[in-house]
Amino acid sequence: xxxxxxxxxxxxxxxxxxxxxxxxxxxxxxxxxxxxxxxxxxxxxxxxxxxxxxxxxxxxxxxxxxxxxxxxxxxxxxxxxxxxxxxxxxxxxxxxxxxxxxxxxxxxxxxxxxxxxxxxxxxxxxxxxxxxxxxxxxxxxxxxxxxxxxxxxxxxxxxxxxxxxxxxxxxxxxxxxxxxxxxxxxxxxxxxxxxxxxxxxxxxxxxxxxxxxxxxxxxxxxxxxxxxxxxxxxxxxxxxxxxxxxxxxxxxxxxxxxxxxxxxxxxxxxxxxxxxxxxxxxxxxxxxxxxxxxxxxxxxxxxxxxxxxxxxxxxxxxx
Numbered sequence: 001x002x003x004x005x006x007x008x009x010x011x012x013x014x015x016x017x018x019x020x021x022x023x024x025x026x027x028x029x030x031x032x033x034x035x036x037x038x039x040x041x042x043x044x045x046x047x048x049x050x051x052x053x054x055x056x057x058x059x060x061x062x063x064x065x066x067x068x069x070x071x072x073x074x075x076x077x078x079x080x081x082x083x084x085x086x087x088x089x090x091x092x093x094x095x096x097x098x099x100x101x102x103x104x105x106x107x108x109x110x111x112x113x114x115x116x117x118x119x120x121x122x123x124x125x126x127x128x129x130x131x132x133x134x135x136x137x138x139x140x141x142x143x144x145x146x147x148x149x150x151x152x153x154x155x156x157x158x159x160x161x162x163x164x165x166x167x168x169x170x171x172x173x174x175x176x177x178x179x180x181x182x183x184x185x186x187x188x189x190x191x192x193x194x195x196x197x198x199x200x201x202x203x204x205x206x207x208x209x210x211x212x213x214x215x216x217x218x219x220x221x222x223x224x225x226x227x228x229x230x231x232x233x234x235x236x237x238x239x240x241x242x243x244x245x246x247x248x249x250x251x252x253x254x255x256x257x258x259x260x261x262x263x264x265x266x267x268x269x270x271x272x273x274x275x276x277x278x279x280x281x282x283x284x285x286x287x288x289x290x291x292x293x294x295x296x297x298x299x300x301x302x303x304x305x306x307x308x309x310x311x312x313x314x315x316x317x318x319x
Contacts, residue, residue: 036146042093043143046116047154050076050141053085054156058137065133072126073105076116076141079134092116094146106142108227110151116143122182124153124227150288153228160228160288177230177315186223189213191245191307198222198313210311212245212304220308221295224315229257229288231317235281237294238312239270245309247272250298253281255289262293272300278312 008016057064064079064087071078077099079087088099094113095103104110105117107126119140120127142153153160177183178198185198191213198210213220239247253266266283292315299308 039093040145040147046090051154054136056084057082063133067132070130072130073107073117075105106144113144177232182226184225188220212307212309215306219297221293223291223293225291229290231288232315233283233285234316234318236278236314238278240309240311245307246299246302246304248296249300252295254293254295256291257289259291
């Protein structure tokens with residue numbers, strides 16, 4: 001007697017292959033992410049060890065001789081061996097190369113994994129002239145985070161990560177970011193006052209402490225920028241009806257790394273009844289940006305017409 005043996009149909013085989021392919025794709029993505037996380041963990045560990053070695057070397061009066069260096073972004077491994085750490089072993093875990101191999105040092109414009117590199121302390125940029133000595137009491141060291149696809153750095157007083165990692169606080173910029181001496185302020189136009197006065201945190205009036213500018217039917221902005229990205233998630237705003245300028249009404253908070261493409265972090269309306277006091281605007285943000293703008297699209301009507309007045313702005317990072 002013949003039995004009817006039924007096998008898999010072509011459609012069943014195709015569906016099975018698709019499912020296997022999807023599962024394999026998910027597994028590959030998970031492996032890639034875990035590999036990135038593992039390398040980032042190694043980078044954080046390296047940076048903490050470097051920071052400790054730098055501090056000990058500073059206290060001991062050591063300096064790192066890199067005589068013969070021709071790079072304006074010298075790599076950490078060029079510092080050689082000190083009494084506290086063998087820097088020649090500290091190369092990026094993905095590049096994992098010998099120190100004698102010429103690789104790209106991490107710069108502010110790095111778009112891919114790069115080698116731990118010293119940079120100008122005051123700017124985080126490449127040195128103007130290739131340094132021959134690194135001062136462990138005054139340094140800036142850039143490195144790349146794969147998980148965040150972004151540059152981070154350490155200095156003698158700061159360990160800046162572009163992402164929340166290792167259980168650390170996501171708020172890596174404490175207090176008012178405008179207190180940073182490296183803050184650069186630009187505006188789309190000034191009618192009166194001085195731009196730098198906007199950094200002052202004492203309430204006053206536009207003539208003494210703030211600025212005003214005419215929208216002329218359009219929009220105006222004030223921009224705050226830094227050499228290195230900052231993770232910020234709150235803006236304190238104080239506008240006014242004074243000195244011929246009117247209070248901010250509709251506005252947005254936007255951010256960028258290149259001043260070409262902008263991300264909108266917050267859009268809202270400033271309450272008319274609170275024009276003479278601070279109003280806090282919190283916005284979800286887990287990305288560090290180099291530039292933040294307060295973009296004003298309308299103001300409350302008054303004798304000042306399109307003249308927008310602003311006394312105080314604070315940019316903060318709060319958990």
